Amino acid sequence: MNIFKNKIIRDLFHRKSFVISISILVFFVLVAIIGPMTTPYRNPYSSSEYYVAGPYAVPSWATIFPQYKDYPPDMSTTLNLTSTSGNGYVTYNGSYYVVYLKPHQSENLTFTLFWKYSYPYSFTFSTTVIPYTTQGVQVNFYTENSSGYKFFLLSYVPIKYQYEYNYPTNVLNLNKTNSISITPSSLNSANSPYVASLPISQQALLGLQFPIELLGKSGPTSVMISVINIGSTSAKVYIAPVHFSDLGRSFGILGTDDNGASVYAEYVIGARFDLELSVIASIIIVGIGLIVGLVAGYVGGKTDLVLNSITDFFLTIPGLPLFITLETVFIVTGIAANISRAELVLLIIGGLSWMGTMKIIRSVTFSVKSRTFVEASRALGGGTLHVIRKHILPNILGVVFAQLAYDVPVVILIESGLDFLGFGIPLSAFPTWGNMLGAATDAASSANSFAWWWVMPPGLSIVLLSVAFYYFGTALQEVLSPFKVRGE
Amino acid sequence: MRIPTRYIIKRVVERFLLLFAIINFLFFLFNVMPYIFHYNPADFYVPLTYKGISRSSLIEAIDRQWGLNKPLYIQYVDYIKNMLTFNFGYSLIYGEPIANLIMQALPVDLIILVPSLLLSTGLAIVLGLISVAKEGKLTDLINSTVAIFTYFIPAFWIFAIVLYYFGFELNWFPTNIAEAINGTSGITYVASLLKFASLPIIVLTILSYGVRMILTRSYGVEANHSHFILYLKARGIPSRKILLKHVMRNSIIPAVTRTGIDFAFILAGAVFVEEIFNFYGMGELLLQAAENLNIPVLEAAFYFINLYAIIVLFAVDLIYPFIDPRVKYE
Numbered sequence: 001m002n003i004f005k006n007k008i009i010r011d012l013f014h015r016k017s018f019v020i021s022i023s024i025l026v027f028f029v030l031v032a033i034i035g036p037m038t039t040p041y042r043n044p045y046s047s048s049e050y051y052v053a054g055p056y057a058v059p060s061w062a063t064i065f066p067q068y069k070d071y072p073p074d075m076s077t078t079l080n081l082t083s084t085s086g087n088g089y090v091t092y093n094g095s096y097y098v099v100y101l102k103p104h105q106s107e108n109l110t111f112t113l114f115w116k117y118s119y120p121y122s123f124t125f126s127t128t129v130i131p132y133t134t135q136g137v138q139v140n141f142y143t144e145n146s147s148g149y150k151f152f153l154l155s156y157v158p159i160k161y162q163y164e165y166n167y168p169t170n171v172l173n174l175n176k177t178n179s180i181s182i183t184p185s186s187l188n189s190a191n192s193p194y195v196a197s198l199p200i201s202q203q204a205l206l207g208l209q210f211p212i213e214l215l216g217k218s219g220p221t222s223v224m225i226s227v228i229n230i231g232s233t234s235a236k237v238y239i240a241p242v243h244f245s246d247l248g249r250s251f252g253i254l255g256t257d258d259n260g261a262s263v264y265a266e267y268v269i270g271a272r273f274d275l276e277l278s279v280i281a282s283i284i285i286v287g288i289g290l291i292v293g294l295v296a297g298y299v300g301g302k303t304d305l306v307l308n309s310i311t312d313f314f315l316t317i318p319g320l321p322l323f324i325t326l327e328t329v330f331i332v333t334g335i336a337a338n339i340s341r342a343e344l345v346l347l348i349i350g351g352l353s354w355m356g357t358m359k360i361i362r363s364v365t366f367s368v369k370s371r372t373f374v375e376a377s378r379a380l381g382g383g384t385l386h387v388i389r390k391h392i393l394p395n396i397l398g399v400v401f402a403q404l405a406y407d408v409p410v411v412i413l414i415e416s417g418l419d420f421l422g423f424g425i426p427l428s429a430f431p432t433w434g435n436m437l438g439a440a441t442d443a444a445s446s447a448n449s450f451a452w453w454w455v456m457p458p459g460l461s462i463v464l465l466s467v468a469f470y471y472f473g474t475a476l477q478e479v480l481s482p483f484k485v486r487g488e
Numbered sequence: 489m490r491i492p493t494r495y496i497i498k499r500v501v502e503r504f505l506l507l508f509a510i511i512n513f514l515f516f517l518f519n520v521m522p523y524i525f526h527y528n529p530a531d532f533y534v535p536l537t538y539k540g541i542s543r544s545s546l547i548e549a550i551d552r553q554w555g556l557n558k559p560l561y562i563q564y565v566d567y568i569k570n571m572l573t574f575n576f577g578y579s580l581i582y583g584e585p586i587a588n589l590i591m592q593a594l595p596v597d598l599i600i601l602v603p604s605l606l607l608s609t610g611l612a613i614v615l616g617l618i619s620v621a622k623e624g625k626l627t628d629l630i631n632s633t634v635a636i637f638t639y640f641i642p643a644f645w646i647f648a649i650v651l652y653y654f655g656f657e658l659n660w661f662p663t664n665i666a667e668a669i670n671g672t673s674g675i676t677y678v679a680s681l682l683k684f685a686s687l688p689i690i691v692l693t694i695l696s697y698g699v700r701m702i703l704t705r706s707y708g709v710e711a712n713h714s715h716f717i718l719y720l721k722a723r724g725i726p727s728r729k730i731l732l733k734h735v736m737r738n739s740i741i742p743a744v745t746r747t748g749i750d751f752a753f754i755l756a757g758a759v760f761v762e763e764i765f766n767f768y769g770m771g772e773l774l775l776q777a778a779e780n781l782n783i784p785v786l787e788a789a790f791y792f793i794n795l796y797a798i799i800v801l802f803a804v805d806l807i808y809p810f811i812d813p814r815v816k817y818e
Contacts, residue, residue, distance in 0.1 A: 309502075313509050316794055316801075318756035320771075324778035325786060329517060332532070332781060333525040409640055420644045421763065421775065441648040441764070450652050459645035466640035 011479045018475035024468035028461070032275045035268025043269070043430050044261035051260035053251035054121020059453050060250045070218070071249040072117035079111035079223065079242045088227070096130070096238040101137065101229035111242040112222040115146065119212040120246040121260070125223050126181035129156070130238040131174055135231020136161050139172060141182060142226065146219025152193045153182055161230060167193035182223075184210040215246075255453040257436075258443040263454050266431035270458060273425075273432050274412055277346055281415075282407040284350030289357030290400060296358070297365025298388060308362070315355045323348050323414070324423045345424050349414050357403045361396065368395045398480030405473025409466030416462060433458035491806060499805050503798045510794050515567055518783045523560060530556060533782040538580045546580065553577070554784075567787075576788035581780070586788045589773060596769030597757045599681070604689045605754070608697035609747045613740050615697070616704025620739065621731055623709055632705060639698030644760040650691050651764055661687045664766045688761045696750075700743040708739030741812045745804065752800035755793045 012018045041049045053074050062068045081097060084090050088107030089100040099107045131137045138161070141154040156172035157165065168191050172178055185207040189196040195203055202209065215221055223242050229235045247260065254263035296307035326348055330336040336344045368374065374391050382390070412433075418424035419434025420441070427435055440455045522529045530550045536543050551557045554577070555566050570576070576586035615635065619628045655663035661683065662668035668684035669677055711717060712735055720730050757771025770789065777785040809815045 309506065309509075312506060313513070316506060316797055317510060317513075317790065318753060318774070318793055320759055321756065321774040321778050321786075321790070324775065325517070325781075328778055328781050329521060332527060333521060335525075413640070413642055416642055417644060417760070420642075421759070423779070437642070437645050437648070441644070444648065444652055450649075450657075455645070455649065459642060459649075462642050462645070463637060463640050467637055470636060470640070 008479055012475055015475050015479075017471040021468040021471035021475070024464055025472060028271060028275065028465055028468075031268055032272040036265075036272055039262060039265040039268060041262050041265035044257075044259075044263075044265045045428065045431055045435075047259075049261050049265075051247060052262050053256045053260055054247045054249050055256060055258050055260045056451055057121070057249045057251035057256040057260070059253055059255045061253075062255070062453065063250050068250065070118035072115075072120045072215075072246060073248040073250050074246065075248065076245040077113075077243070079113050079244055081109055081241065082112040082222065083110045084108065085110075086226075088229075096128075096240055099227050099237045099239060101227065101235045101237065103229055103232045103234065106226065106228040108224055108226045109239060110222050110224045112220050113244050114219075115215055115221045116218045117215075118218070118249075119214075119216045120248050121211065122184060122207070123211055123215060123244065123246040124181050124183040125242055125244055126179070127225070127242045128238075128240040129172070129178045129180060129225075130176065131172060131178075131235060132237070133174060133229070133231060133235035134233045135235075136174070136229075137172070137235050137237055138228045138230050139178075139180075139237070140226040140228070141180070142224040143182070143214055144222045144224065145214050146217050146221055149213075150224075151214065153187065154180070154192055156180065157230070168196050184208075254457060255451070257439065257451070257454050263436075263457070266436050267433075267457050267461075270431045270433045270436055271461065273342070273430070274415065274434075274462075277342065277415060278408045278411040281346050281350045281353070281411040282404055284346075285354045285357055285407045285411070286400060286404050288351070288354040289403065290361055292354070293358040293361025294365055294388065294392070297362040298369055298384070298392065300366075300369075304362075307358075311355045311358050314352060319352065319414075320417065323352060323418065324421075326352075327423060341425055341429065345415060345418060349411055349418075353407070353410060353414065357407060360399060360403060364396045364399045365392060368392050395481070398477040401480060402473040402477035405469045405476060408469045409462075412462055412466060416458075433462055496806070499802055503802050507794060507798050511568065511571055511791060514787055514790055515564060518787055519556075519563055519567065520560065528556065529781065529783045530554075532780055533579075533581060533784065535581050538583075550580075571787070571791050577784050579782070579785055581782060582785075586785055589785065590770070590789060590792055593757070593768065593770045593773045594755065596762070596767055597754065597771070599685050600688050600692065600761055600767070600769075601754045601758055603685075604692040604696065605747060605750055607689065607693040609700060609743060611693060612697040612700030612743050613704055613736075616701045616708060616739065616743070617731060617736060619701070619705040620708035620712055620735060621727075623712065628705075632702065635698040635701040637698075638694055639702075641695055643692075643695055643758075644764060646691060646695065647688070647760055647764040650687060654687060684765075688758075688765055688767075692758065692761065700746050703742040703746065704739050707742055708735050711735045711738035744811055745808065748804035748807070749801070752797040752804070753793075755796050 041052070043049060058068045058071055060073060063071055063073075081092075084107060086107035087105045088102075090107060090109065091098050091100075097109060099109070101107060125141075125143070129139055131139070136158045139156040140152065141156075142150055142152055144150045152167075155165070155167065155169045156178065157169050158174055159171050162169050162171070168189065170191055187195050187206060187210070189198075189200075189203055195206055198206070225239060225242070227237050227239070252262055252264050254267055257263055257266070292307055292311070296304045296311075327336075327344060330344060330348075339347075369392065374387060377387050377391055415424055416432070416434030416437065419432050420438040422438065424434055425432050427439060436458045437455065440451060444450050444455070518529060528547065528551070530547045534543060534546045534550055538546055541549075555563050558566075574587065576590075578584070579586050579589060582589055612635075615631055619631045622628045622631075651661075651663060654660045662680070665684055668680050672680050717730060717734060720734060721727065755770055757769045757774065759771035759775060761767060762769045762772045763775075770793070773785065774789050776782070777789065
């Protein structure tokens with residue numbers, strides 16, 4: 001059976017606003033369901049998932065814009081040996097370059113990176129050195145930027161030779177595997193001849209400055225490994241091809257935040273949470289509002305007065321301060337000790353946002369109740385439950401469904417606002433759209449940088465999703481209401 | 489039009505019963521809950537030291553001052569007495585009487601909220617009537633859609649963006665109040681204050697006109713289709729005159745009522761404006777008090793806000809029949 005033969009469905013799909021809104025809703029539902037599966041990150045707010053790229057990395061696709069054109073992505077590549085010089089002998093055994101050196105001979109191996117970007121956030125050159133000898137070899141690491149400026153970064157010598165040098169050296173273990181990596185943040189005046197030669201004021205900034213000095217311009221950048229046999233016996237040194245990796249300044253679909261965590265992962269995890277929470281809260285809200293409103297509107301009289309007064313009572317107390325006060329009280333008293341913060345927020349929002357819905361349900365119940373067919377049904381002996389089930393509910397169904405849809409954006413806005421102010425889901429817990437906006441705003445005021453890829457997606461999504469729910473609800477109300485019922 | 493005394497009495501009683509209920513709710517939340525759950529609320533809002541007095545003796549003194557160690561019914565009587573006489577006490581954290589705190593916070597919100605409320609009502613009525621005049625046309629569609637979109641824009645998000653862009657990037661507006669009013673006096677003080685406040689006022693206006701515009705539009709459209717408008721049209725009265733005189737009178741009522749209700753809740757402050765523009769008003773006062781469970785401040789602020797709200801709502805009840813002659817006092 002074709003569902004489009006159903007009159008209601010057909011009516012709905014004849015409305016442009018409904019078709020557009022349902023497409024937006026389907027899009028967000030897909031993002032919430034499929035999104036988290038498409039990213040390897042489970043919680044970008046835990047420090048283990050920081051620095052997947054440099055902080056404030058722009059989205060990869062943004063590199064089509066001229067101002068981000070040269071931003072490097074995350075890269076990981078093994079460099080090629082481009083030249084050798086010296087009086088030793090070099091062979092390649094498939095995984096290592098093997099350098100044979102007689103006493104006092106030396107050999108330079110140059111690996112070149114063809115860099116075509118501006119500077120990265122950070123980089124790492126890594127290699128493995130296995131020196132086979134009885135006395136000693138010195139292994140020096142130089143890098144040369146595209147302008148030809150050479151940096152003497154690290155020097156490795158066996159421990160017994162270290163006192164012979166007037167620059168900082170590191171320990172080279174003979175006949176063992178030495179894993180060596182060069183990264184700006186680990187270079188300091190105690191291990192690097194280059195850093196030791198800098199004035200102290202510049203040493204502190206090296207982690208940020210050195211990537212700019214070495215890889216600031218595009219062009220061939222090379223790492224030269226110089227091996228010197230300083231002993232009196234011959235030596236055989238295995239050197240693995242140099243591996244280059246970097247933390248780039250462009251990353252993924254939505255870039256990174258101030259911790260270098262994936263914004264896309266935050267966004268999709270936040271989308272799932274926001275949708276779940278707001279739909280559940282909306283059901284709670286409409287549940288309470290429907291019961292209270294139906295009873296007040298149908299029974300009327302004293303009951304109505306009492307229920308309506310209670311509703312007015314909650315409407316009069318300012319909402320946001322009350323949410324936060326109650327949250328604090330519940331936490332202090334330990335009432336909330338056994339439930340998570342998300343559940344607490346859900347209960348408080350759900351329990352204190354039903355008043356508007358109640359008023360609307362009450363007024364439509366009133367108007368349906370005063371219709372002649374309800375009177376007729378009662379005159380024929382229909383009981384209260386029968387009348388409500390058979391006559392009232394079907395006629396206010398449109399309004400009820402519309403309220404379900406209308407309350408979702410309300411909840412999203414309240415929840416995001418609480419998160420933004422720091423009273424919702426804590427920043428240490430997990431990303432939500434509100435948390436993203438709160439963190440982005442804090443970062444924007446401190447770093448004086450506006451990360452549009454971080455600020456815009458959650459905000460625009462809140463707007464789009466809310467508007468979609470609004471039009472969705474309006475369409476449902478119009479199609480499902482058998483006659484015009486006028487709410488607020 | 490005479491207002492029947494019976495109606496006034498009924499309304500006053502209703503509204504003040506509501507206020508009484510709220511006072512009782514606050515007492516339950518802040519005095520009975522600690523009793524049930526065995527914690528001393530003074531622990532939360534007493535600073536570590538105050539003028540060299542140790543915390544424990546401060547707490548003792550507070551207990552004595554507020555009678556927190558007395559039985560609940562005596563606390564209750566004291567509490568009601570304090571609220572009715574506006575005796576809110578002294579905040580040790582802020583080092584000031586709480587009534588002063590509220591009075592200092594109030595103007596901040598009034599400067600921003602009153603102008604934006606008036607502006608947004610005006611904007612809503614103008615745009616709503618344009619939509620009524622162009623009903624069903626593209627102008628109407630765009631107009632209404634924009635109104636709905638603006639309604640759903642998260643305030644904190646758009647404030648942060650406009651502050652960053654117009655404040656920091658373009659430097660059109662001062663970014664904090666101290667920078668704005670520093671070293672000014674007299675006319676320049678008012679001018680610079682206005683310059684600082686204008687950005688939040690404009691944005692808040694745009695964010696809040698949506699509901700009123702949609703209300704104006706839907707009531708206007710309904711009026712436009714009614715028989716008396718048809719009759720006026722048939723008589724050959726220019727449509728511009730019909731719109732501005734007859735349709736307008738019928739369509740602005742809900743928007744104006746709504747403004748009255750919003751005006752009642754103005755004292756709750758504009759939390760997000762204050763938070764983002766570092767503009768210390770009622771919203772921030774409540775927020776900080778709620779976070780630290782600063783009970784004297786919370787009690788005073790909630791009571792004050794609700795008292796004001798109830799008075800304004802009562803005034804709206806009285807004024808309403810003047811705005812909409814079809815409504816009778818009942």
